[in-house]
Amino acid sequence: MNGDRGAAGTVASLGELGLDSGETLPALDVAYETYGTLNEDRSNAVLICHALTMDQYAASTHPVTGKPGWWLGMIGPGKPIDTNRAFVICSNVLGSCLGTSGPTSMAPDGAPWAMRFPVITIADMVRAQAKLIDHLGIDRLHAVVGGSMGGMQVxxxxxxxxxxLDNAVVIASAARHSxxxxxxxxxxxxxxxxxxxxxxxxxxRGEAPSAGLAVARMAAHITYLSEAGLTEKFGRRLQDRDAKSFGFDADFQVESYLRHQGxxxxxxxxxxSYLYITRAMDYFDLAExxxxxxxxxxxxxxxxxCVxxxxxxxxxxxxxxxxxxHALNAAGAEVSFVELSSPFGHDAFxxxxxxxxxxxxxxxx
Known part of the structure; x- marks a missing residue:
């Protein structure tokens, strides 16, 4: 049932994948992690869909950073997504860089795809996940759960x-990118x-564009927070100094924080991968x-x-x-909705x- 185990976790080779662009990816690899045990009738599978900069390590240690799983508070024994009862699957999305096919993968000519990799969509990511679910011998999912870009996949x-699928949980997401x-x-x-x-x-073959990627991350990270949260955490407090430098070093704590994030x-x-995945999100418009x-x-x-x-x-x-x-109601679907109060903005999920x-x-x- 499993694929090959390597630095990216378990990787399944799943054959060709047709894409919304009209192109065909000749060889699809999907890296994934699982938690819990699949029951005898294979009815307890829960698929976790991750956000833009996340990965398959939702509830396990990240092999690069050494940090615990990004949704460890949600997934595990006795937790909301209870691995005593559920078989939880989280795969790295198409276009990413943690083992699933993307611009860092090798093309048929033996060199990295880089910008030759075909442009992808959220629907392409889902089709890749469906091929993985087929590979695991699962016909129907008890639930698909995701926040942000993960909610788009749901x-x-x-x-x-x-x-x-029987159940869908969509958290802090949207049906189209604004x-x-x-x-x-x-x-x-x-x-x-x-x-x-x-x-x-x-x-x-050389130096990566680390400065540009860091700036991209800094700009995006601001959107994940709230003004109230930034004010409470940092305000206008200075970073390790008693007075302004009258220069362009990180005078303020919030500047230092963003530089660290980048x-x-x-x-x-x-x-x-950042280019490809953000473009897939921008193309997302389920109504269109x-x-x-x-x-x-x-x-x-x-x-x-559940929204x-x-x-x-x-x-x-x-x-x-x-x-x-409203769209689910109009379609006659069964839906529960709640708005939660949090000072932490988008990252609250x-x-x-x-x-x-x-x-x-x-x-x-």
């Missing part, structure tokens, strides 16, 4: 494979491509793919939905979650949240 799972979010992504992409080391994406990010992520009517994406679904938003999330505000809920834990545990239980 929505696309129901749009593409409604007969294959103009504002496309704009932030473009700033990040331009920062990467303006780095002299980017070299048209062909940097695998530097830490380049150690675990690939610049070209269904004649301009979002409700049509869910027509006839029997999936139960969660956070009141300080300005990246994917509650209004966008309500749009999803990744942080310890007793309310979110209670909601997910209750819904899946």
């Amino acid at each position: 929505l696309n799972w129901d749009a593409l494979y409604p007969e294959r 103009a504002q979010n496309i704009a932030f992504h473009e700033v990040g992409r331009q920062a990467i491509m303006a780095d002299p080391n980017w070299n048209g994406g062909d940097y695998h 530097i830490a990010f380049v150690d675990r992520f690939d610049a070209n 793919a269904h004649g301009g009517k979002l409700a049509a994406a869910f027509e006839g679904t029997s999936t139960r939905f 969660v938003s956070f009141d300080t999330d300005w990246l994917y505000p509650t209004s966008e979650s309500r749009e999803i809920v 990744l942080l310890e949240s007793p309310e979110l834990n209670r909601i997910v545990a209750g819904f899946l239980g």
Whole structure:
């Protein structure tokens, strides 16, 4: 049932993959982690869909950073996604750099794909996940769960494979990427491509465009936080000094924090992967793919939905979650919705949240 085990965890080789662009990826590899045990009738599988900069290590130690899993508070024995009962799967998305096929993978000519890798979509990511689920011998998923870009994948799972899932949990997400979010992504992409080391994406023999990728991460990270959270955590406090430097070093704590986030990010992520995944998010518009009517994406679904938003999330505000809920209602789907209060902005879904834990545990239980 499993693939080959390596530095990226378990990797399954899954053959060709047709893409929305019309191109075909000749050889698809998907890296994934599993937790818990698949039951005899294979009815307890839960798929976790990760966000832009996350990976398959949702509840296990990251091999590069050594840090614990990014959703360790949500997944595990006795936790909301209870591995005493559920067989949990988390795969690295298509286009990423932790073992699944992407621009860092080897092309048929033996060199990295780099910018020759075909442009991908959220739906392509979901089709790759479906091939993995097939590989694992699972016909139907008890649940698909994801936040942010992971929530987009959850929505696309129901749009593409409604007969294959019972429950869907969509957290801090949206049914399309807004103009504002496309704009932030473009700033990040331009920062990467303006780095002299980017070299048209062909940097695998030399220095990576680390400065550009760090700036892209800094800009994006601001959108994951809230103004109230930044003020509470940093305010205008100075960094390790009693007075302003009257220069351009990191005078303020918030500047130092963002620089740290940028530097830490380049150690675990690939610049070209960042370009590809942000473009896939920008192309995401579930209504556009269904004649301009979002409700049509869910027509006839029997999936139960739980939609969660956070009141300080300005990246994917509650209004966008309500749009999803209204479309599900119009399609006659069973849906629960809650807006949670948090000072932490978009990142709230990744942080310890007793309310979110209670909601997910209750819904899946």
